[in-house]
Each structure stands twice: as C-alpha cells, then as structure tokens.
Amino acid sequence: MTETRVTVVDIARAVGVSKSTVSLVLQGSPLVSEATRAKVTSVMRDLGYVYNRGAANLRQSGSKSGIIGVVVNDLTNSFFAELAVGVDVIVQSAGFVQFLANTSESIDRQREVIATMREHGISGLIISPARGTEPSDFRPLVAAGLPVVVAVRNSPGAKVSSVISDNEGGIFAGVAHLASLGHRRIAFLGGFPDTAVFQERTAGYRKAMQANGLDCDDGLIIASAPSRLGGVEAISQALKLGDRPTGAVCFNDAVAFGVCDGLRAQHLEPGVGFAVIGFDDVIEARTAVPALTTISVDPQGIGRRAAQLLLKQINAGKAEAETLISSVRLVVRDTCGATRAAAEMDNVNRRQTGS
Template sequence: MVFVMADRKSASYVASKKATVIDVARTAGVSKSTVSLVLRGGVGVKARTIEKVNAAIDALGYVYNREAAGLRNRESNMLAIVANDLANPYLAQVIIALETALTDQGLVPVVVNINESEARQRSLVASLKEHNVAGFFITPAPKTSADWLQGLASAGYPTVCLMREIAGANVPVVVPDNRRGMYLSTKYLIDLGHTRIAFVGGVESISDYQERKEGFLSAMQEAELAVKDSDIEPSSTKREGGQLAVTRVLDRDPSISAMVCFTDVVAYGAYTALRDRGLVPGKDISVVGFDDLEDSRLMSPALTTIRVNAEDIGRVASERMQQCREHSLSSDNDVVGVKLMVRSSCCAIGDKVAHSTSVPKD
C-alpha cells in the first residue's frame, strides 16, 4: 500500500523527519485533540491515557513545536535578557540570579549580548521580536533613546530595565541603591579621617554613574569637605580604565589619601596602578569598591566594598516582569538595598583608628 512505500522511501532520513501530533495520536490510539490536551497539562484526561500518550511521545522522539502552538494561542515562554556586556562579572551574577528565578517559573530565559553597542541592541531586539519573545529584561546600551525603549514597551512587549535607567522612558527599572551605597563608602572613609577623597572610574553617560556620584558628593558636602573637579575622574569600567584613572588622579594630586571606585573591577585596576607606584592599598592609601564580586573577598588586601545582592536584583526583576505580563502597566522603580562590607583595603589617617564596630564585617 501507499503508506508502506512512502515509509520505505524515507527510511534513510527518518531521524530528521519530525513526528507530529497526528503521529503521536495514531501510535497512542487516541485523537489529536487528546494529545493536545495532554501536551498542555492533561487536565481532565485520565491517567491511563496520559501514560499512553507520553509513551508514544517517547517512542517517536516527538518534539513539541512551541512556535506552531504560539502561532495559534499567541503565547510564549521565552524571555530575553539583553545584556550590555557579558564580560562584566557583576552582570553575570545578576543574569545567573535572574535565570534561576525565571526557570523556577517554567520560563525559558535566553541572553543576548549587545556589547555596549546601541546598534547591536537595536538589531538583536528586532530579531527577538520576530521570534515572539514574551518580554525583555534589558541593561540599556549607552545612547539608548527613551523613544525606542518606550516604543518597545508600548508595542506590547513587557520590558524591565536592569541596573540602568533611561530618563524619559516610562519603563520599570530595578537598580541598586547607588546613592546610598556611595554615600556609605564615602562616609566610612571620612570617619577614618580622610579628607582628600577621589571618585574614580565610570562612564558619565549612564544613569548609575550620576547616582553614585551624587552619593559621593552628598557625603562630602555633609562633612563640609571640598571636592575639586580634578578629584572626579571617569573612565571605562574595565580594569584598565580604573588603572588609568587612578594614575591620572595621583599624577595631578598626590595628596589624595583615599578613593571610592565606581565598581570593584575599577578598584582592581586601582590596585594595579597603586602597586606600580609602590603604594600598598590598605596601608598607604585606601580603596573602596562597589558590587562585591567574589574575587574581592579573596584578593589581598581583601577589598572593602558595597555589596549589592545580585540575587535580590534578579528576584525583584522577575517579579516586576510577572506584573508587567499580567497587567501591562506599572512602571515604578525598584531600589535594591546595599551594604558596606568592611575588609582590609582601607586605613585610618591622622589620629583616627580603624573602627570596626557599627559596620558589618565579612
């Protein structure tokens, strides 16, 4: 009969010929509708039937075609994480936390890396829209326009910004308490007796930079300490950026006795720059970071830094996404708490003594 001939003809590429719901129904001896019911959770289908269908699925190596399903019911379980720079270890922590939270909800997180390029961001997001992702987590690239971001959200794609805010876009944002973090680290240095404190590293065009700078300035102002323009030295957020920034700052003004760094990675660069001039961090000069990467605890001297719990960021962001998906509104900001981790990279100056009360120890 005809069916047999067809089978024999296709014998050689049988593995790549994908089974379909009809095939499953046929081998399980049930209807197409029943298979569909089982595939979607099997409510109201009796256990024996579910077993038969699952057995057929295994036997045939059937792969559910979620895109065909999505075509009909307009649903998707795929969420995109649009990452500004996969080489940033702190972002990696956030992504890992976020992935865990999403996977627990039965969603499929995929990450794309835009490498701080607005153009790449634009084109990758466009591609993901074509693939019917259910929503976007995004750490927007520098120069991202509010209109573009807003447009994404308005077009029905639930969108949550991570770590960075784009002014003018009405999109929910999950950020650490950048102001308070930098305020805490600056205040800590002031309490140790430092009066000449530099703020090093970071890219001015990104929202977190401005927030951290404000925290620094407010602590300095509160203590009535002067801040010269030259005490603030932006740079790339790579290790090398920190190294260059510190070199420039100290070349200009050797009276600097302490520095708050934009991130831990910048602080690592600071360590290198200091060692290159024969200065020992934690002894000759004080350094504070921001992020609390795993390495910071392990290096020597262990880096005093601001801890931002990546798990918190991930968890809050996934909750916010869930809200967006439910009622497509809500653009509040979530600010995640921070904590000063005192380690060994700071020293007291003048008649002060390093105090280790009132501050959490590692």
C-alpha cells in the first residue's frame, strides 16, 4: 500500500548524498567511492527501490530502452514459438527484454503492434511479417533509424536485414531424393504464389528437376493455401493430371499432411503408391503414421541468429542490410517410400491392411 514510489531523491535523502551520486551508483560508475556505493545499494534494497527505466531513457538520447520487439504471425504454430524462444535466449543474455506480439496473419494488427512498440521506444525489431506485408511497410522504420531484422519470410526490395532458411536448397534436396528413388514425374504442391518463400521453393524445385534431367512441366506446380486443407485440394488436382506424378515435394508439413489425407481418400498409401515430402519438420512429423519425410529447419537457431544480427546492428549504430541463410537438412522417414522399400525387402508380408 505504499502509494508513493521510491525515487533516487528518496534514496539520496536517506543516505545523505545527492541524487547525482545515487545515479552514478545506479550506472555502476567507477567515479563513486566504495563506501558510499555500499551505503547506497543497501538503502536501495531497504526501501524497495525499483529503477524507472522510462524516466531514464527519456533523458538518454535516442532509444536505448533495452526492449527488443518481436512480431510473429502465428505463435500457436510451434515453429514460431521456437523462433521466439531462440530470440529470447540471446536477447535475455544480452540484458535486453523481449516484447512479443502475435499478428495472426493480420496486416492491420501488425501495423498496430509495430506502432505500439515504437511508442514504447524499442531498440530494435525482429519480425516474421504477416502475409501481404509490403516492403514499403518497413520504410518508416528504417527511416527512423530503427534496426530491423526480418525472419523466416524474406521481403525482397526492403532494405532490411533478414534471416531465412535455405528454401531453395531444401526443396532441391527433396526433389533429388525422390529422383534417386526412381521418380520421374514429381509435383510441387501447395503455398501461395505471391510469397517470397513460394518463389524460392519453386526455384529450387525447377533447378532440381533440370539437374536430374527431368521434365520440368509447370503444370506440376500446383498452388494452394499452405494448410492441411490446401494439401487435400492440391493432391486431388494433381491426380487428375494426364501424366500423373508419382511423388511430390510440398510447400510445408501442413500441406504434406493434407496430401496424405487426400491420397488415402483415393486409396493410395503415402510412401507406397505415392511419395510425399514436407518442409519444416514440425513436431507431429515424427509421430505421425506414416512418419513424414521432410526438410528440417531449425527455428530456434533462426531466432538466435536473428537476435544476434539485430544486437550487432544496435551496437554498431547503423549497419548494412545483411542476409543470413540458415541451412536445412532432409530427414528421411516413411512417406517418401525409402524406408518402406528397405522394409519390404526385409519382410514381404508385413502390414497388409490399409486404412
């Protein structure tokens, strides 16, 4: 029920020094004698003093508030939750705090959230932009000299740093794997074509098809919502093609799961009649049946690297826009047919019943 909060002046009065001295203690200045420092800190503890950072960075020029804004588009997606944790690890150990907000893919909410963060004087921003974010949306931020790092979703054209995963390389590896298993007609399923991630992944697809001497028919690229439902739609469309594909790399794991659902509806078993590869390696990929072959990315690592990059820029005052590409790796499980082929070799009689 202490109505009045304790300030430096209260401390100063109690100790018998000036507020300037207390301030110096607060900043750990070497100018203050050991004796007074001890007295001051002791009294601070006794009176239950809490530092008022708002008042502090009012005086301190610029915004060294020590707050890092983190904006993600979907925190319920464990991919982004991991990302946020990665950021937090670095940010906390650097003595900063994290301001986390969720946009739920809403541009409006994203705008509001960024505005509020700026009002609170964030020292930097890490953002996984909502779909439809324009490069120009970052303009006022960089103009104000605010360090910004874009994570996961690239924003070409915006003059900001970014940390993304190796979308092209990942899909390339997936396609190459299917080709090595003997597939000739390989589809790319899912994703919105108006996103940078889609562009990068289909680029990897095209390169891999060519590199493996396969026919790169654009009809084999079927866009859809990047969701389970989108996957169902994409595969049903793919199976209607004249020269049916025998396998597919998918935009992400959600699409891949949808593709598996769609295959079963057509009495095809993923990994037997049709090979499926996802992207992300979400938790369920491991535990699903059949387990999903997928491209594994390290969201926490991306978060950590984004945070490091941002801190570097904050300390450097103003650095060049820089792009980091986080490597990915193919995790072979059951839906691509590779393990199954080996198992069948082993015992022909297993698992006769479908459903």
